[in-house]
Amino acid sequence: MMNTLGVGDKIPLFILKNQYGNDVDIADYIGKNILVIFFYPKDESPGCTKQVCAIRxxxxxxxxxxxxxxxxxxxxxxxxxxxxxxxxxxxxxxxDPGNRVLKAFGVKNVLFLTGRETFVVGLDGRIAFRxxxxxNAINHNDQILNFLT
Known part of the structure; x- marks a missing residue:
């Protein structure tokens, strides 16, 4: 596994399906908006639910x-x-079946769980913050907002 991508690294391009089964090509968004890309272990687990609801x-x-x-x-x-x-x-x-994109970002597993890591991507397609x-799932929201605002 590669090292985790860090500040200044270009993100890998990828296409994944969203919750409606539509292809999302990240290249379509680079340069148009700041991107917040967060990797989380599992839908409906207590920590992940707290994390996504804090972002919501x-x-x-x-x-x-x-x-x-x-x-x-x-x-x-x-x-x-x-x-x-x-x-x-x-x-x-x-x-992300098979965690292909997670691995491309270098997100590390912890014990039996896939990692929880958040990346802020600037308009240039490079990581500005991670x-x-x-x-501490809910802390992701606080840290990212502190960086963005």
Missing amino acids: DSFADYAGAGALVFGINSGSVASHRSFVEKHQLPFMLLS YRALL
Whole structure:
């Protein structure tokens, strides 16, 4: 596995399916908005639910900073759709079967869980900020907002 991407690194280009089964090509968004890309272990787990709901509750702040938010894990399109609908999430969740994109970003597993890491990508397609914390899921929202605002 490669090293985790860091500040100044270009992000890998990828195409994944969103919660509605539509292809999302990240290249279509680079240069148009700041991107917040977060990797999280599992839909509906307690920590992940707290994380996505914190982002949902602060979504106006993300939009105000010109940021688009994408959550990524290996969950299915159907699982993501259910998660989005149940918690009324205003952002896309992308299905990464086999964790191909997670591995391309170099996100590290912790014990038996896939990692929890958030990347802020500037208009130039390079990482401007990153934050890793598996157990303190809600802190991701606070750290990213502190950076964006």
